Amino acid sequence: MSADDLEKLKYPIGHFQFPSSYSISDIEEDIHTICHLPQVLRESVQYLSDEQLNTHYRPDGWTVRQVVHHMADSHMNSYIRFKWTLTETQPTIKTYDEKKWAELPDAKNDAIEPSLLLLTALHLKWTNVLRNLTEEEMHLTFIHPESGRQTKIYENIALYAWHCNHHLAHIMNLAERMNW
Structure with missing residues (x-):
């Protein structure tokens, strides 16, 4: 696999670029994306077998299962960071090692339903704040x-x-490549 092909698998929608400004429509679109993530994610993974959930989306990448659990972990951390920022003066956030979290037994082995449920509840609260x-x-x-x-x-x-x-995109592109 070429370096370009691997880069496209790692960053299927490109690298994130911090915006220098925003418009109301930009914010509304981003909040819409955050709001609807749990539903779109559930629709993307609901019929996948354990074998499919344990498939890596790229060489040396996470499995679909790990990606789902990572999203719950990451979004919980982000929600808390938003709350700190809204309630404290320029807080220094706490980081976490997402790679090590993704290697924990819950991320590698557990059913994805708890993370899907968590994301649904979390995103309802989060989008209300946003x-x-x-x-x-x-x-x-x-x-x-x-x-x-x-x-x-x-x-x-x-x-x-x-x-x-x-x-x-990691999950959907994998499903398309694998003809799921």
């Missing part, structure tokens, strides 16, 4: 401890809309 942000709150920031980057709330909304589409 839909009620003020203009001032859109510009609140948190600090990432590793990069030192000050990330604005509107940037993080865009990042997580991309994250939803990024991992959905």
